[in-house]
Every structure is written in C-alpha cells, then in structure tokens.
Amino acid sequence: MFFNSTEHFAKDAFKRMTCIVLSAVIGASFFLMPNAAKAATEGTTNAKVVLRKEADKESKALQTLRTGEDVDIISASGEWYKVRYGKYTGYLMKKYVKSSGGVPSASEKKPVSAAGTSVSAKIKALGSAPGIMRVGDNNSDVKKLQQALQILGYYNGKLDGDYGSGTTAAVKAYQKARGLTADGYAGERTVKSIFGKCSSKSLTTQPKPGSSPAGTENKTEPVKKTEENDKSRYPTVSSVNEIGSAPATSRKGDSGSKVVKLQQALECLGYYDGAIDGDYGNGTYQAVKKFQQKRGMKADGIAGASTIRVLFGEDAANASSASSSSDGGKTEVLDWYKDNVSKVIPKGARFTVKDIGTGKTFEMVRWSGGDHMDAEPRSDKDTETIKSIYGGTYSWRRRAILIKYNGHVYAASMNGMPHGTTTIENEFDGHLCIHFKNSKTHGTDVVDPDHQNAVDKASKYSW
Numbered sequence: 001m002f003f004n005s006t007e008h009f010a011k012d013a014f015k016r017m018t019c020i021v022l023s024a025v026i027g028a029s030f031f032l033m034p035n036a037a038k039a040a041t042e043g044t045t046n047a048k049v050v051l052r053k054e055a056d057k058e059s060k061a062l063q064t065l066r067t068g069e070d071v072d073i074i075s076a077s078g079e080w081y082k083v084r085y086g087k088y089t090g091y092l093m094k095k096y097v098k099s100s101g102g103v104p105s106a107s108e109k110k111p112v113s114a115a116g117t118s119v120s121a122k123i124k125a126l127g128s129a130p131g132i133m134r135v136g137d138n139n140s141d142v143k144k145l146q147q148a149l150q151i152l153g154y155y156n157g158k159l160d161g162d163y164g165s166g167t168t169a170a171v172k173a174y175q176k177a178r179g180l181t182a183d184g185y186a187g188e189r190t191v192k193s194i195f196g197k198c199s200s201k202s203l204t205t206q207p208k209p210g211s212s213p214a215g216t217e218n219k220t221e222p223v224k225k226t227e228e229n230d231k232s233r234y235p236t237v238s239s240v241n242e243i244g245s246a247p248a249t250s251r252k253g254d255s256g257s258k259v260v261k262l263q264q265a266l267e268c269l270g271y272y273d274g275a276i277d278g279d280y281g282n283g284t285y286q287a288v289k290k291f292q293q294k295r296g297m298k299a300d301g302i303a304g305a306s307t308i309r310v311l312f313g314e315d316a317a318n319a320s321s322a323s324s325s326s327d328g329g330k331t332e333v334l335d336w337y338k339d340n341v342s343k344v345i346p347k348g349a350r351f352t353v354k355d356i357g358t359g360k361t362f363e364m365v366r367w368s369g370g371d372h373m374d375a376e377p378r379s380d381k382d383t384e385t386i387k388s389i390y391g392g393t394y395s396w397r398r399r400a401i402l403i404k405y406n407g408h409v410y411a412a413s414m415n416g417m418p419h420g421t422t423t424i425e426n427e428f429d430g431h432l433c434i435h436f437k438n439s440k441t442h443g444t445d446v447v448d449p450d451h452q453n454a455v456d457k458a459s460k461y462s463w
Contacts, residue, residue: 041073042100043083047241048313049096050268051088055080057236058172058182061270062090076103096239122151129195131202133186137163139203145186148194149174169273182236234276237264246312251302254280262303265311266291296360296385305462310359331402331409333459336372336439344405350378351405353414355389356461362386367423367431372439373412374431376424383428390416398450400458403434409463412436413454 045065052059055077063085065071071092072084080091081103126148130141142161149155154177155170168184176182178193191198237243243265247258259278266272271294272287285301292299295310303311334341345351349366362382364375377383387393396417403410418430433442435451 041103043071043073043081043097044100045069045071045092045096046098047096047239049092049239049241050270051083051085051090051092053090054173055082055091056173056176058169058176058273059091061268062088064269065092071097073097073099073103093239119151123148123195126195129197129199130186130191131199132188132191132204133163133202134204135163135168135184137204141203142167145171145191145194152194165273234260234264234278236276237268240265240268240312243312246308247303249302249304249308250280251304252280252282252285259284262288262308262311269311295358296362298361306354306359309356309461331411331459331462333411333455334436336436338438341373341436341439342369345373345403345410349405351403354402354404354463356400356402356458358389360385360389364434365424367421369433371445372436372441373434374420375434376422376431377426377428378424380427383426386416386428386432394418398448398454400454400461401434402458402461402463404463410436411455411458411461413451413458 045067047067049065050061051063051065053062054060065085069085071081074082074084074089076082076094079094081094081097081099083090083092083097126144130144133139133142133145138161140161142163143159145163146155146157146159146161146167149167149170150159152174154174155167157166157170163186171186171190172182172184174180174194175184175190180190180193188198243261247261250258250262255278257278259280260276262280263272263274263276263278263284266284266287267276269291271291272284274281274283274287280303288303288307289299289301291311292301292307297306297310334344345366347366347368351364351366352361353364354361362385363378364382365378366373366375368374377386389399390397394417396415398413398415401412401414403412413435415433417432418428419432420430422428422430435448435455437452437455438447439451440446441448441451
C-alpha cells in the first residue's frame with residue numbers, strides 16, 4: 001500500500017515537472033518568434049500610385065492603388081516601403097504612403113547562390129568580360145550579359161543572345177539599383193559594374209544611341225540620355241500625379257510634350273516599356289491599345305479624350321478639337337419629350353453605353369419607359385461591367401454616360417440599381433433607369449436635378 005502511494009506520488013510529480021518544462025519551452029518560443037510574426041505598420045496612400053514587384057520604378061506593376069487605400073507596411077529601404085495590399089506584397093515609394101508609426105529597416109544580405117557560391121564567383125566563371133552592347137544586338141556577348149543578369153536576379157528570360165525588350169528591362173533595373181543611368185544600354189560603365197571590366201573589342205553592330213541615319217536631321221525633341229550621350233532624356237514617374245496636368249489628345253505620328261506625358265502615364269501603369277522620347281511610334285500605339293483593351297474601351301490605339309480621362313482621372317482636360325473628332329463625333333443632347341426619344345431609341349433597341357468616369361463600355365437593351373428609359377444589360381458580362389463601375393455593387397447614384405446608337409452619340413444619365421421587371425437572362429434582377437434632358441422620374445413625376453447635372457456633364461464629352 002505504501003509502495004503504491006509512493007509510486008502514485010512520483011508519477012504525479014513527474015507530470016507536474018513535464019508541464020512546467022513544456023510551459024517554459026512554449027514561452028521561450030513565443031519570445032523568439034521571427035520578425036515576420038510582428039504586426040506591420042498601417043499606412044495609407046496619398047496619391048494614385050503603382051505597387052511594384054521590386055523597389056524599382058522599372059519593375060513589374062502588380063496593382064494600381066487609388067488615393068486613400070490602406071496598406072500594411074512591412075519594412076523600409078531607401079525611398080521605398082515594402083507593403084502588403086490584399087493578396088499582393090510589393091513596393092511603394094515612401095512619399096506616396098502616409099505611415100501611422102515607425103517602420104523597421106530592411107536588412108541587407110550579401111548575395112549568394114542557392115549552392116552557397118558567391119554571385120561574383122559565378123559571374124567570373126562566365127569567362128572574359130564582354131564589350132559594350134546595344135538594343136538590337138544578337139551575339140555571344142549579349143548571351144553572357146543575360147547569364148550575368150540572371151545570376152544577379154534581374155533576368156528570367158531565354159538565354160538567346162538577343163538584346164530585346166526583356167534584356168533592356170533587366171539592364172535598366174540593374175542600372176537603377178546601382179545608381180547608374182537607367183537607359184537600358186549596356187555601355188562601358190554598366191559592363192564594368194557587372195563584370196569588373198569591359199572589353200575594348202565590341203561585337204555590337206548597332207548605331208550609337210541618339211545618332212541620326214546618314215542624310216537625315218536630328219529631331220528637335222530631346223533624345224534619350226545614355227551612357228554614350230550627354231543630352232537630356234525625359235524622366236520616368238512612380239505616380240500619375242507626378243506628371244501634372246493632363247495632356248491633349250494624340251495619335252500615332254504625333255510628337256512633343258503631350259506624347260511624353262502619355263508615355264510616362266502608360267509606363268507608370270505597366271503598359272509601356274519603351275523610351276520616354278515624346279514620339280508616338282508603334283510602341284506607344286500598342287501600349288495605348290493594350291490599355292484600352294484592359295479597360296474595356298475601343299482599342300484603336302488613339303489617345304483620344306476618353307482614353308486621356310481614364311489615364312489621368314475624371315477631371316482631365318478635354319481633347320483638342322483637332323484630335324477628338326476621331327473619337328466619335330459631336331455629342332447630341334436630346335430633350336426626352338420634344339425630341340421624342342422613345343422614337344429615336346425605340347423599345348427593343350440595342351445600344352452601347354460608355355461611362356464618363358471610368359471609360360468602360362457595355363451594351364444595353366431598351367425594355368420600356370414612358371417618362372424616361374428603362375433598360376437592361378444585354379448579358380452577364382455587361383452586368384459585371386456595371387457592377388465594377390459602381391465599385392463591385394449596385395447603387396442609385398447618378399453617373400454621366402454617353403449612348404451610341406444608330407451612328408449617333410447622345411448625352412444621358414443612369415443609376416445602377418436593378419428594380420422592377422426583368423426580361424433578359426443577365427444576372428441583373430430587374431432593369432435600371434436612363435435619363436435624358438427634361439425626362440422625369442417614376443412615381444414623383446419630377447425632373448431630377450442630379451440626373452440633369454449628369455446629362456449636362458456628359459454633353460461636354462465625346463465618344
């Protein structure tokens with residue numbers, strides 16, 4: 001009996017000691033948790049700005065953040081914050097983020113390869129240093145450059161020896177990180193920075209940047225500054241707000257400051273990776289088309305009034321009359337009763353709507369309406385576009401719109417709230433109201449001033 005009691009006591013004591021040890025271990029683990037577990041500092045954007053994959057203006061754009069967006073600031077390095085925004089982790093320039101408190105500095109680590117070999121040793125193993133290289137080259141020197149940039153973590157494309165856009169972007173990113181002129185050309189200083197020295201023998205067959213072909217004159221616009229050219233170049237920007245006032249409209253073949261601003265905005269938003277040179281060439285044309293396609297606009301490659309408004313904001317300046325005429329012609333203002341809009345756009349008519357604020361377009365079908373137009377989205381896709389215009393929901397808020405039907409463009413106003421009768425399978429439970437000049441509301445039978453203000457606003461824009 002005594003033996004059993006003693007054994008029971010010993011077991012109980014052992015259990016208590018085990019609990020104490022485990023508690024101590026858990027407590028120590030808590031205090032030794034890595035910095036990643038610490039709460040991030042809250043921040044808010046103070047301008048429309050691009051979230052970059054790396055701390056570099058040339059880096060891939062992950063997302064465009066509007067003014068007032070909340071982010072979690074993870075760390076600070078130089079002029080950049082590393083932040084979390086929803087599912088994205090990337091970098092924002094400090095001057096565009098207001099921090100709620102102190103932010104820890106990011107620790108710098110000496111670059112080593114996965115196998116532990118230093119980066120410099122792996123680059124040295126590539127052999128003798130190449131000579132200078134330029135965009136358009138295709139040779140063994142370019143392949144060696146690509147290999148070195150891949151080791152450094154700036155290039156992830158094919159090792160094909162072709163100095164194209166991917167290699168140019170990688171060189172620019174490297175130059176920016178090292179404080180060199182970020183022009184994308186592998187000149188002597190860039191090659192020496194990467195390889196330690198630069199060969200006096202170059203395989204390049206490309207003309208010197210900024211030079212003119214024989215028999216032609218230099219353009220009056222400033223040429224891009226490179227390591228081999230001391231003339232000024234236009235800067236890149238990290239926020240559309242840096243550009244200032246919105247430019248006039250432009251199209252392929254145009255040049256000047258209006259094109260510079262267009263290129264800066266497109267580059268900032270991740271659509272353009274060419275030279276900021278003020279020349280509306282094929283690169284700018286394709287970038288504009290890509291932007292228009294992404295925003296659901298007519299992809300004609302022309303930076304017309306609607307495209308400029310979406311790029312630079314709802315209050316952007318209107319296009320000059322010379323360029324905007326190609327964007328859809330004169331906008332007409334119809335009086336609902338005097339112009340008998342029910343006859344102009346009859347029941348069952350299918351038409352296209354453009355939202356002034358966002359530039360997004362979608363299709364509608366007129367259902368009915370006596371004192372104003374009742375219309376429905378033509379498809380599920382059109383319903384989703386309407387929701388996106390209202391921030392992912394439905395709303396009674398009035399929005400200025402343009403209606404394109406039968407070769408004409410009309411000023412109008414709409415709300416985005418489904419109500420009443422549904423006649424189309426479109427995930428929109430009802431119809432919405434579209435107003436014209438002097439049209440009246442349901443029930444109250446009055447001319448709604450908010451709708452009329454929106455109609456007046458729309459009249460000042462062209463398609």
